[in-house]
Amino acid sequence: MNSTKIAVHQKTPTVTVLNNRGHVIRDIAYHRHPDSLTTTDERITRHQYDARGFQLSSTDPRLSDAKRTNFRYLTSLSGQVLRTESCDAGTSLALSDAAGRPMIAVSQISTDENGKDDLSRGVTHTFQYEGSSSAGRPLSITEQLAGHDALITERFIYGDNSQAAKDKNLAGVCTHHYDPAGLTQTESIALTGVPLSVTRQLLKEADNPDLSVNWPENNPDALLSAEKHTTQTIADATGAVLITTDSAGHQQKVTYDIAGLLRTSRIILKNGTEKIIIKSVDYSAAGQKLREEHGNGVVTTYTYEPQTQRLIAIKTEHPAKKKVLQDLRYEYDPVGNVLSVTNDAEETRFWHNQKVVPKNTYIYDSLYQLVSAGGREMANAGQQSSSLPDSSTFDKATYTNYTRNYTYDRAGNMTQIRHSAPTTANNYTTEITVSNRSNHAVLKTLAATPDKVDALFTPGGQQTQLMPGQTLAWTARAELHNVMPVTRKGAAGDSESYCYGADSQRILKISVQKTGNSTQTQRVIYLPGLELRTGTEDYQVICAGASGRAQVRYLHWADGKKDHLRFSYDNLIGSSGLETDGDGNQLSQEEYYPFGGTAVLVARPDAGIDYKTHRYSGKERDATGLYYYGYRYYQPWAGRWLSSDPAGTVDGLNLFRMVRNNPVTLYDNDGLAPEAPKSLRQLAKDATKDFRRYTTKDVQAYMGGIGELGGHAFAAAHEETEIQIDKMSKKQRGTEFGVTLDKMSSIITKKVSSYKPANSYDAEPAPVSAKDRSGLIGVPVYGSADKFSAPLERDINKNEIIYRTISEEHYSKLVDTGTLSATTETSVSPALAYSEKYSGVLVRFTMKEGTIAKLTDIGGAVNDPAGKRLGLEQLGSGWSGHRAGFKTEGNQMTIHLGKGTGLDIFNNNIVTYNRMKKMEKIAA
Template sequence: MPTTTLHSDTPEISVLDNRKAAIRTLRYQRKDIAEEVNERIEWHTFSSLGHLTSTTDARFFTNNTACNFQYHYALNGKALRTDSVDAGSSYVFYDIEGKPLWQQDARATQQHYDYDLLGRHTERRETLAGETSAVRERFCYGDSGEINDDGRKNLRGQLAKHYDTAGLLDYSVMGYGLESSPLQQQRQLLPIETDSDWQGSDANGWQQALTGDTYTTGWRYAADGQVLQQTDTKGHQQRSSYDVMGRLKASSVTLNGDSEQSVLTAVSYNAAGRKLREQAANHIVTDYSYEPETQRLLGMTTTRGNTRLQQWHYSYDPVGNITALANAAEVDSYFNNQQATAVRHYQYDTLYQLISASGRENPGQSSVIDNPAAIVPPPDSGQYVPYTRNYQYDAGGNLTQIQHQADNHHYTRTLRVSAHSNHAILDTSTVTRTVGHIEEAFDACGNQQQLDTGQRLLWDGLNQLQRVTTIARDSSEDDDRESYSYGADGMRVRKTGTTQASGGNTLQQQDVIYLPGIELRRTHSNQVVTEHLEVITIGAAGRSQVRLLHWLDGTEPDAIANRQWRYSLDDHLGSSHLELDDSGNILTKEEYYAYGGTAVRTAKSTREVKYKTIRYSGKERDSSGLYYYGYRYYQPWLGRWLNTDPAGTVDGLNLYRMVRNNPLTLSDGDGTSPSKDDVKGMTREIKHISRSAKVVRENLNKSDQRIVATAGLNIAISSLAGPINYAAGMLVPPIAVAPAMLAGLSGTVTGDLTNRALNKVADKAVGTDLSHTLETSKKPKGKPVLGRYSAPVADYGFAIATGNSFPYAVTDASSASRSGNYVTKNLTKASKLIYDRQTLAKQAYHDAHTAADRIKMLADTVNTIDESSPALAIIKMRMGVKKAESRLNALKEDAYRIGYPAGYASKHFGPGHIGIAAHFEVNRNVKFDYIDN
């Protein structure tokens, strides 16, 4: 007789209509084997044309009160209006090429987008409700005639200057490299708490609006696009080196005027590409172990000599949820007759939502925002008590209750959820929360208006948090507050905290400027600098986060050495548990509740805690208690986001839910969508390979041959962006990269900086319907996805680009020959590929198409080019194509002969990126041959 378990009779069932569209999804929930199963029905409706018109989650389906989303479409199939119970109603109008022209959100904030004759984004104007229009962003390109030597700088078709909401990003000084990566950027900022408005056409006037400081960052790259060296705005250099597979193996940092110091000395990997061992320069060694069948992380052990600092052991259920997490480096402790162990246990319901978590905490914890009552120094580290937390959720996935049980310390947090949306606020014993109270706590776009502690929140026109008022006074100018400004990519550029002290006689200001590789932190008291701190953030430090604190002008604090190294040892989520100095001594220790609050915190001193800024999930926690993730802010004491997901429904219909209510197994890197640790690791390994894969996936899923052809050109442009950007962008229509949530921010197929800066959000929004048809364990069969390429206009654009945007313009036979040689020399570098059959085959298959189409378009070009062009240039260009074909065919034959050992691949294709041969025949049919190692 079969055994009944918690998950018995709880399948997920999809009901399809006669068009194979999923009109209902049935899930079954229970959290105890003795309970009856709760049926959860998600309902979708479609138009006669197959467009999704509404979607309803289980809560609203049962109550029959509302639809989570409703969509209204234009004749071309684009959504013109979207109605959301959480984010309100939004509208988008497009031009004939599918580019957004106008948007309006539920707060009546309007965004207007302007383009030049080439279809490139030039301006974003914003009109807040009841206010006049302001130009929030302006884009200037390298081929505008204002940039000297734009061809040699690879600036043609590229973004040269971007006036954004934080100030100015200038790429025109050094331009771009072959991989379309900037060689240098200069950042200038607007004054604190100043909104951008780049009206008119006077660049001198725009310059006057900026502060006088210029922050310059430079990069050097390997042939495959990986960063070899970064020089930050203060002249500090970070260097990275890689093995033959392109994986990080060592890194170092050189302070300006000082000698080079190692950070990471060695890294080893297993056959699946997972890290086995990391050795840091402070003699800290971390070893990793994995489950052979699934590559799930089983253990992480960090040692200093013979001393174990961390020894994590992970236990999983059959689907990969973490059920136990133990730190064997910690001993059991006893306090107030209570035993506390360093083992945490987790339980889930049948929907894999966390329902119970147990562990240890400091005694006397706060019941408000999960901050420890006091800093416990290491000599008293035995002061731990065990706790258990139970979690409850409604049918819409809202966390509705947290029950905390510990020795003489019990409390319950209850969240009241609106009956008409997923808006929710903390319930208190003094106020009865009605639906009206709940909805008043959010604006029309679903942005929370104040924290549960009463701190007011202010949002900008793009629904980004602009200010938190910590203490309100009669005059808003006298408020204690923290203000934020953001760059073009939506990431935070500046944070400024302002407080009144000494009865209003002292104005204190803490200013943080976030730049590549460094944070500039200054503290002022009545405009006098009392602390000047540079925090060098080491980007290539392995799994640990390494930060180097460098004080200037004699402002370092007592009892902390200048140039202090802080090595952060994390868990699988990236949460910082231990901070060590360069000698391996413990500076701080912190443990976390399941949803991110602080359960345990000890430190060498309270001063050391002040300089720990990276905490849960590797994110910064602000003075408000909010965690900054990138695109959103997170409330750890409530286990939910502060506003709706800017990526839409990529994480489900509830736009406030945190990582599908499974915060141990899943994590969120930027505030848009959850992922597992193993997926994140592989993503980091291959992200530098195919920067335009998202565009290809989206457009290949559309049955439009012209768009498919354009996508093929786009991926070629991404791989050889420097040489071919200019004319391709002039002649080929742009592609919409993502749905309406990115409206106005995608550029032409040449890819402006704004488009690249939004890669993270775009990647969440773009479908992957084609990818699942590629079996990773078998060689692909059938014809290439793109099939026979026929797009004369695009080919002609490619030909002109070849002549006009290479370092040598094709104006005569000699320079044409140099251009052809340039093509031949760099094609193999641009056709780099990673091969790992189990995990990377799908990515490699797309990259094989990339290599194929580059040669194919060159071949088509010489057959369709206007013969009235200089004859000798045509001949030389044709010779360049033949050389390229001959070179790749020769490499293919050699690869078959010797089986692609790593050294051979590295020699001919750059650092170990080959495992696939792209074979081109004379008739231009393309074959892809997978080579087994």
């Protein structure tokens, strides 16, 4: 790094201020721009709490200057947030029932400066459940817009207790889920929980953009289309999917290596045609992908920096043709920001007395926001807009250098993009107007002054105009519903409308365009592994899933037209650059500006570039120019999201900022929050591969000590979690990334994988493989069925197992008397991990059933006998404080017997004991 880059970051720490309760009340950051090294802006984010310790408000530096707040909260006595006032997402209410289940949620409330609520556009969702005599499962969800009748938008029907339901593992499972798009019917489930057969039916009137579904209790199927789309799956005993048959009858088959990582994949069309997609994959010892060969003969190799494991090279070539197709080389700063990307497969060119190198460079401010970028663009690129530039052929493409400079306000809102390409005079500035009351912002062509901006958003923070004259309509669930790119006086305009399932993921897209006297309608149905596209031509797109940094799409025409296989090779953040066909020949090459938008687009004349639908960040680009990420839409010409973040403040107080304004280092997978580079993500996947039947949420819960793990592995991993979190938080206090799931899961998996829980019948511990998925990692055969149970292990007679390491002298007394002596060594634990930390003789005690409960009831000598603590499920803080009478020592659950009643109860309940081994360790 040069001196200027170093100077930008000198004396710019991140400071966190805590109150005496440990709550963060100030986050202080120091902003410095590379062009003004002598100026440093102190930016303070403020948080307030009430007397109970519950958060009241949060304010960013920009709105703090204006004496406004970003968020205000009203909480219940237990701390549950009842009311949230957001300057970006409006006011919302959330009430739960006595069981803690969502009962009523109200959104789209507008609150003025005097605190007065306007409910004229409010949306109320009400949740109905089974009665107290049943399991309390959800039955329906009602949706009501202000001034309209209530509509039942979701209904749930569950499998009964019949033999037919049991045969397909459907007893008690939701088999019919009616949602705003139609019906999802589950017909069969594996023992591992993998759905084996799922059918999706759309509404009869799904194409009607004005339709609002209201599911009747009787005969709801009358509203459904007769066409059914069934996806069938075959999985192995671990839950790994082996074969998927889509609704068109095409199959995708995958195989795995011994570590459970993807090895090969292939597609078999309904007509029997078979295509190899992935021929082979090689991995490093850490599980990182090193080499991947596809069925078209193209090979991609990955190179990592040894010290950091950052990806520094992606080389794609066709060995048989001796041709390098793409060779991306990455350079990073010490923090991990991308400084440059060079494509060594491209030649340096000269045009109009300028040298054009196939390289992109990036400069950041002290907050790691991208402030300047340089690269190459096509000479005919023109000003970036919602439209794609015209493509050129490989042999006729002409390139020129460009520079882009980005400006942000104190809240991270982009306010200006200044583009400069002097040789072609392609110089322009995009101005963005930001509200003075929120983080709402639009192009200056939509609102010239800040006071006009908020009127272009719904109360919930959804933008209502895309470009001048282009209106946007939203569903009651804040999903983009309809776009009118072209309006006509006295005639219907062009439109694009969307339909979503219960999970807010897009199921249907309908585009209507009027050309002359005719109207063209394009329709896309999104199904698992398949897209059904109809319109000017009808064809199917078989999506071969994520295969490394390549997306594979097989275009199949049922009318006999020749099929078309497209391999797309992605860069670090998933953007689709190189495209090849089924023979490994280059189809197209696309390069992007940092925040999206196409800078270079070259293709073969017969490439069918219109069939390329996924571009920047690997996401689908709609006819509107918007990118669909899953939960939100992104507008690349403005570098910001179209709506507020449905996940709230997971990525800060600004609900519209895109990937922390660092788009070449970070990426967003689904529109909720940015993620670290894919190399870390891959490590996280590999580290948690043995949690195959658990979700990411479960893994995160596990790391917090409140999740799915039970038994000794839980105790050992929890201790390691506490140690590593403490170490890593100190190390990374100056960064914005904090402790990542990626790194923590890798550390803990190692710890758990090497752990050896005791077998109830062996004198020595018996090994348990980390790949044993009969339960979860390290849970013994006779571990408690209740994962929150105090006794971690029992023998076959339901006796409870307790461990303690004692001295040789005290062990001799135990042998002589059959009882544990009153010593300082009377802290025992159901967790073997606790006793293994001490030197002496490790003893396993078999105790009568109920012993631990008796000790819990009376408390220990160092605990308040009358003090009943919350159970683990309620406390949510790992083993510490679990049940009355327990304490935490070295982050392990222990019971201190003392020298009185507790010790007597223990000795009176000993069934037997076994000397396990001699521990040669330093006492903790």
